Amino acid sequence: NAGVMQNPRHLVRRRGQEARLRCSPMKGHSHVYWYRQLPEEGLKFMVYLQKENIIDESGMPKERFSAEFPKEGPSILRIQQVVRGDSAAYFCASSQGIQSTDTQYFGPGTRLTVL
Amino acid sequence: AQSVTQLGSHVSVSEGALVLLRCNYSSSVPPYLFWYVQYPNQGLQLLLKYTTGATLVKGINGFEAEFKKSETSFHLTKPSAHMSDAAEYFCAVTVNSGGSNYKLTFGKGTLLTVNP
Numbered sequence: 001n002a003g004v005m006q007n008p009r010h011l012v013r014r015r016g017q018e019a020r021l022r023c024s025p026m027k028g029h030s031h032v033y034w035y036r037q038l039p040e041e042g043l044k045f046m047v048y049l050q051k052e053n054i055i056d057e058s059g060m061p062k063e064r065f066s067a068e069f070p071k072e073g074p075s076i077l078r079i080q081q082v083v084r085g086d087s088a089a090y091f092c093a094s095s096q097g098i099q100s101t102d103t104q105y106f107g108p109g110t111r112l113t114v115l
Numbered sequence: 116a117q118s119v120t121q122l123g124s125h126v127s128v129s130e131g132a133l134v135l136l137r138c139n140y141s142s143s144v145p146p147y148l149f150w151y152v153q154y155p156n157q158g159l160q161l162l163l164k165y166t167t168g169a170t171l172v173k174g175i176n177g178f179e180a181e182f183k184k185s186e187t188s189f190h191l192t193k194p195s196a197h198m199s200d201a202a203e204y205f206c207a208v209t210v211n212s213g214g215s216n217y218k219l220t221f222g223k224g225t226l227l228t229v230n231p
Contacts (some may be wrong), residue, residue, distance in 0.1 A: 003158065004158060006158075009156075031217070033217065035219075035221075040223065041223055042119070042121075042205065042220075042221035042222050042223045042224060043159075043205070043207075043219070043221040044221070045218045045219060045220070048217055048218070056215065056217075056218070059218075091158065091159065093159075095217070098216065098217045099216075101166065103161050103164070104161075104217070104219065105158075105161075106151070106158035106159035106160070107158045108156060108157050108158045109158065
């Protein structure tokens with residue numbers, strides 16, 4: 001059973017470009033979460049999605065960031081007009097449910113570098 | 116809101132020695148507590164978790180942690196370190212309140228090195 005897949009693993013963008021990060025959850029998981037890890041910081045919750053629905057985006061910056069989880073295909077985290085402060089590791093996790101007994105399984109992350 | 120503090124960003128032990136990684140949390144309601152491990156270039160893997168019940172929790176790879184409410188702590192221990200334990204360890208907390216128990220709050224991580 002394949003784990004959570006993320007691609008690309010490393011992404012380099014120049015200021016002003018767009019970054020698209022992809023996440024394929026584990027088979028059978030319908031709940032997807034995105035976290036961001038800034039240098040020297042712990043992971044911070046960004047957004048929680050189910051298929052075709054954003055459930056909680058309370059951790060997402062109000063501008064330039066968006067996320068989707070379409071009916072078919074991976075979840076996408078999109079960052080428009082990237083700035084140097086967006087350089088971070090972005091982790092995706094998935095779970096079967098959202099009870100306390102449901103473990104979040106994490107992908108290997110995408111490391112975004114903005115030049 | 117809850118928070119996590121991991122004391123020591125870097126811990127170094129000798130192979131065979133006790134591993135102790137410290138985690139203190141802050142929460143206004145009973146917490147759920149987790150330890151994750153991250154090996155280089157890999158995703159975070161759950162080591163163990165505490166939700167309710169027995170306060171001493173055993174996880175994978177010989178690790179265990181004890182929930183101490185009076186000390187607001189959830190320290191991770193292993194009696195004898197192996198070289199393969201070298202990794203970064205993250206403590207995390209969430210709460211079963213308001214339907215947002217999916218929202219994990221992480222500490223900054225502790226990098227464990229094991230010396231031969």
